[in-house]
Amino acid sequence: EAGVVQSPRYKIIEKKQPVAFWCNPISGHNTLYWYLQNLGQGPELLIRYENEEAVDDSQLPKDRFSAERLKGVDSTLKIQPAELGDSAVYLCASSLESGQGEAFFGQGTRLTVV
Amino acid sequence: DAKTTQPPSMDCAEGRAANLPCNHSTISGNEYVYWYRQIHSQGPQYIIHGLKNNETNEMASLIITEDRKSSTLILPHATLRDTAVYYCIVRADYGQNFVFGPGTRLSVLP
Numbered sequence: 001e002a003g004v005v006q007s008p009r010y011k012i013i014e015k016k017q018p019v020a021f022w023c024n025p026i027s028g029h030n031t032l033y034w035y036l037q038n039l040g041q042g043p044e045l046l047i048r049y050e051n052e053e054a055v056d057d058s059q060l061p062k063d064r065f066s067a068e069r070l071k072g073v074d075s076t077l078k079i080q081p082a083e084l085g086d087s088a089v090y091l092c093a094s095s096l097e098s099g100q101g102e103a104f105f106g107q108g109t110r111l112t113v114v
Numbered sequence: 115d116a117k118t119t120q121p122p123s124m125d126c127a128e129g130r131a132a133n134l135p136c137n138h139s140t141i142s143g144n145e146y147v148y149w150y151r152q153i154h155s156q157g158p159q160y161i162i163h164g165l166k167n168n169e170t171n172e173m174a175s176l177i178i179t180e181d182r183k184s185s186t187l188i189l190p191h192a193t194l195r196d197t198a199v200y201y202c203i204v205r206a207d208y209g210q211n212f213v214f215g216p217g218t219r220l221s222v223l224p
Contacts, residue, residue, distance in 0.1 A: 004157075033211070042116070042201060042214030043158065056211060091157050093212075102148065103212055105157030 002026070004106035006092050012112045018080035021109045025074070025094030032069060033103060034077050035091040043091055049075065082113045116215030117141065118202045123219040126196075132189040134218050136202030139183045144206045147178060149187045151198040152217070158201065161187065192222045 005024040013019050025032050030051050035043035046065065048056040051072035060067065064083070069075040079086055089110050095103040119137040126132040138147065148163040162169055162176045164185075169176045175188040189196055201217040 035214075042199075042216055043212075044214070045211045048211055055209075093157075101207070102160040102163060104160060108157050 004092055004094055004104055006090075006106035006109055008109055009107065010110050010112075012114060013082055015084055015113050016081040018078065019082050019111060020079075021077045021090050021092075021111075023075045023077070023092030023106060025092070026104055029094035029096055029104075030072065031095045031103070032075050033091075033093040033095075034067060034075070035093065035105075037089040037091055037108070039088075046077070046090075079111075082111075084113050087111055087113045116213050117145075117204045118215055120200075120202050120215065120218045122216065123221070125221050125223055126189075126192045128194060128222050128224050129191055132192040132196065132220060132222070134187040134189075134200050134202075134220065135184065136187070137184045138202070138204045141182050141204050142206065145204045146207060147176065147182075147185050148203040148205060148212065149174070149176065150201045150203065150212075150214075151196075152201070153195075153198045158214075161200075192220075194222050194224065196220065197222045 007022050032049040034046040036046050037043040047060045047067050049069045052069050067077045089108040091108045093103040093105040146163050146165050149161040150158040152158045161173050162171055164176045178185045199217040199219050201214050203212050
């Protein structure tokens with residue numbers, strides 16, 4: 001069974017440009033998370049979805065970040081415009097309905113803003 | 115903020131048991147203890163979790179103290195591939211997020 005799939009694996013963009021990351025969770029997993037990880041630190045939650053509803057987006061910088069999970073399956077995280085400080089690894093994770101049990105993480109997208 | 119405290123780093127000799135401690139003195143009765151690890155350039159990998167009983171799987175053992183204020187993750191025979199950052203997380207099973215602290219950087223030495 002495939003795990004959490006993220007793309008692209010790496011992305012380099014110039015500042016002020018838009019960027020989007022895609023995540024396909026494990027089949028049957030209704031809870032989806034987006035995390036941000038800066039170098040040398042643990043992952044930090046950006047947003048959590050239960051099906052297509054964003055139930056916790058309190059840490060998402062809404063002036064430039066947006067996310068969607070249409071049809072409650074795959075999800076897209078967007079940054080527009082990107083800033084130098086957005087350089088980080090963006091991780092997607094999924095778990096079974098209602099956040100039960102463990103979450104499984106994808107490999108992440110490493111973003112470099114120049 | 116993370117509800118756990120872990121040492122920033124530890125070393126372990128290859129083939130020996132690695133014992134990684136975690137303090138969670140404010141844990142609530144409905145919160146589980148989860149352990150993840152992150153090998154360089156990969157996403158976090160689930161290892162094990164438990165509520166109050168000790169747990170064992172093919173990767174590791176989890177020992178939770180009777181008062182549940184601390185726990186230890188045991189890798190019985192550490193290999194070089196176990197070198198990673200290990201995260202201890204406490205989380206209720208419903209409706210809570212996984213909150214990561216800085217973790218413990220385990221170095222397995224040949």
